[in-house]
Amino acid sequence: MDLKLELTVNGKKRRIETDRRRTLLELLREDLKLTGTKYGCGEGECGACTVLVDGKPVRSCLTPVSLIKKKAVQTIEGLASGAELHPVQRAFLNAGAMQCGYCVPGMIMATVGFLAESPQPTQEKAVEALNGHICRCCGYVNILDALQRVTRKPEEVNPR
């Protein structure tokens, strides 16, 4: 327990005391019980652990807790506004872009982060941005459809 830090998670201030060798993923899942962010590989190859740190997509499985001091972390649980889904969540839902769904939270967070940076992207750029995410059910066809939906109407997507 050699590290004390303050950070914000989904808008809520948190004070954490933990081992500095731990990762942000472990902190989220084990300490805060925010299990929406997933473990897929532990080496940053699959994207299932993606969260936003200060608005930018980050592989939480590779992020030491020491790096998130004073930062604002947003996870999948913090995306919807109460009962209202974020447009990216809606796009994945309406496109049926999920089979087992395990890769979906990471993909959604990455898409949100990407759109914040590139508000009017081409489909090609969106695909490039998401290529680091693995869907082993290989449900990519519907995922591509979901991306089409958000790139087609970017003005509907409000980056937060």
Next chain:
Amino acid sequence: MTEELFRDEFTEPERYELHEAPSYRFELERREFVQILGAGILISMVGNVVVAQQARRRGGGGTIAERLHIGADGVITVMTSKVEVGQGSRTQLTMAAAEELRVPVGQIRLVMADSSLVPNDGGTAGSRTTPSTVPRVRRACAAARELLLETAGKQWSVAPASLSVTDGKILRRSGDQVFSYADLVAESVKKGLEREIQSGIAVSAVAEWKVLGTPVPKVGGAAIVTGAHRYPSDIVRPGMLYGKVLRPPSYGATLSSIDLGPARSMAGVTAVRDGEFVGCAAPTSAKAVEALEAASASARWETPAHPSSEGLYAHLKEHARSGSSSSRRRRRGARNRGSLDEGLAASKKVLRATYVVAYVQHAPMEPRTAVAEWNGEGLTVWTGTQQPPRVRSDLARVFRVPEEKVRVIVPDTGGGFGGKHSAEAAVEAARLSRAARRPVSLTWTREEEFTWAYFRPAGVIELAGGLAGDGSVTAWEHINYNSGSSAISTPYAIPNTRTQFKYCESPLRQGSYRALASTANVFARESFMDELAAVAGADPLEFRLRQLEAARLRAVLEGAARRFDWARRKKERRKDPEGSKVRGIGLACGTEKGSFAAACVEIEVDRKSGRFKVVEVCEAYECGAIQNPKNLKAQVDGCIIQGLGAALKEEIHFKDGRIVNPSFSTYEVPRLKEVPKIETVLLDRPDLPSLGAGETPIIAVAPAIGNALFAATGVRIRSMPLRNEAFRAV
């Protein structure tokens, strides 16, 4: 570290409320059972349900009450031992129930794979849910519907045939009276739910389907996009610890000695050695890893030699067991025809070829995982598995407790593909939980999943084919070493055939995989058919159709060829201005688990670099009456793309008892950018029984690509994955 007692705020509407009182006892009394299911009364005798179901032969009708529970609020809970691993069983069984009960899909709550609550539908594999469990659920729901009509009829003194159910209600024509399912739980009539379901009970005809046959979206989708759904690796229990297991340095290694002292001296750590099992549980997974590392520093291992993937295929042939196959496999349709030797002798031209397929891994996104909790005298385990009955009996056996004391719950899981039939994580978590006297969550790392799970069998396939003077195939031999006998028989009308499957000593642990050995056998067969066609100077499509009598297989082959415009594309040969890029087309077809698939593929090869990419896959697929066209398309698309992986890049390498590429950086799986143009032709056959579609669409992909590669380059690659020194996928 923050300390907060976990509260399950994200209860899915489809799942029951799981009460976590400290005095929770495993042997549920009726009252506790009712609490679990919410409002409404479960009619059947809870204490006897589990025992009775085990005593009952699988396939027996059962009672209505064993299959569904009716709530006073009108919500109907339907129960099944099937699991959801992404293939769409939850949505499908929900639809099936909604159809027969005549209620909206949203009024159905499906409880899956909780061994204390559900009837015995077996495990989830072999594409069996659609042909076997869906009918059972439909019959039970039809029986409930009939009971509703009967009971209303009695109450109103009218003939049941004059009444109908809409939206779960019967309206009395004469006035304002309504009878609904909730009325069936009234004391005076509830006995009706205990009646046996007749096996001959009528279910809705396809032409009358209102729910089945429609593209109902995935049930539970909202919980997935919000992160609310708790996968098995997300389950949290009060006081839960995190567990890690010490793995041997290589296959076959045994532990001579280890000192757990350094691990045990760490605060909050429980360290266990039980024979070859060494594990640690701790308040965080990082601490458990640290404890394990402290212990493993002193570990001494005996490490025997182990084969390597270099020389694998020779090894399989050398270690084939003699006399293993013919009598056992004959039952599976590997019937021989005519006389192979005479057929070959009479052939104008005989070809022989050997095909090989590598070990591949399912690599589901959620690795093996379990949460185990001992309470009172019983064990509860949440785990991701396709075979909960097997996990349950393994746990009972390993811990020497009666099965009635073991409860296995399978939350909707992050992928299976045939790779989660075994109970490792459940047993490991339970062992640690027993020692720590706390619930333990244990999730395998990706490296553990790649190394210590199991693989799709590697195989060697030897083929011989004889061509008659008229260019038809007159003799056919197909010998499969190790990978299996699924689809080992040829569907073509060849007069003289011999097929054989030989068990071998496999160096790696192997088991089920999507479509089993039909991926290997269809790859070899359809590639070799093209080899014969080339020698005969025939078009691959005509060559097949000439000797293909099975109408349903012809239909998908012709369907794919038509959509793909095979004839026109054959005439074109596209080149870029410099001429280094060449395109080729290929096709393949096959049948497995009763459904039919055919694919036409176009690839583009850069002759200078030898790199090729798949430009288009056009697949036609038929599985009887389509129950959910949206999910069917998703399964076909998923099979196609997953099939690209095994066709182009996936291969397990091993050396000195270790997997060489146990990670996503070194074991390449299909990615978003690699998705080609995909056309699907879903042939609906409302006149035929519905069949499972989670596996078969994968079988036509690899051979169609191999055939396209040959058409483009003249090079025949006889391996999966399709690559050699000269050619490989981009």
